[in-house]
Amino acid sequence: MLAIACNDARHYLIPNELTAAAFGIALLRGSILFNASASSMLWLVFRASAVSLPLLLLLLFYRHWRGRNGLGLGDVKLAAVAGAWLELPTAAAVIELAALSAIAVYTANAVVRRRSLRGTAFLPFGLFMAPAIWIGWLSEQFLLRWGYFWPG
Template sequence: MTDDDTPLLSRKVIAGAIVFAGIVAIAVFILVSPVAAVATFVLALIMALITLTDLKHFIIPNALSFPAVPLGIIANIAVFHADDWTAGLTESLLGAVLAGGSFYLLRAVWFRLRRYEGLGLGDVKLAAVAGAWLGPALLPTACLTAALAGLAGVAVMAILPGRRIDMTDQIPFGSFIAPVVLVFWVLRLLEPVSFW
């Protein structure tokens, strides 16, 4: 909710996000376990809502990012480390701390050098979500992919007629991070699947 208690997204958009998450989960269910499909549904729903909210309002609500970290830990344990929950817990916590800490450090350095925020705290929290779901091994590639997607988005904005890009323009970076987290989660799930 915003300060005036109006919803950030309409019911139609939320319903669309639920349908999207259901489609992703059903597509994955064909190839993976039911537990992995449920985890994918939860992640797809959260990432869709974060993407749409950040695109429209330039914020990532705590109501979405805070529960996504423990859900990522649970999903990582249930899907990839059911036989050794401590390994899954360690992997998720390490990923969350590394990603969230790196993004926070980048945010602090940028502010120190430029005297304005170049990265929001919502993006820092979303990075921690990414780490909890993906673990540390996939983080460098996922972060690079999100950054390249963000740069491509800025390039498209720059070539639009009548549009001028300035260093202080806001970019909904969470809208690039969130889809990448979902894609890398699905790739992680499908890694052991043989298609031929």
């Protein structure tokens, strides 16, 4: 996740190799933890699809509406990684945390530099999403260790 965040911050690009590696490790982890049962692997892939599909639709809608990209496809693939690693409620919280963090950092930066906020600002969303995934995963591990579970 650190490599993804750093690369997105520097180049505004999330390399396919890094997202594929993170997704592959999630598949490997799922196969080890759940004895590679077909249902557990299908659930992992379903979660990845369920988390990335809304971001893909947002990407397509924004591109159609504004005529330019709002999210990159790397952000959508990173959302799939979040879905593969995290339970659905955690993945939703991670996307929210990443979005709110990006807005807060952009706003604070504009205030410090005494610049106006622009609706066309270009932010590396992966810079905020990758650490949020890590925080979400750590939170799940903590909750599982202490016997707490997400409702539902």
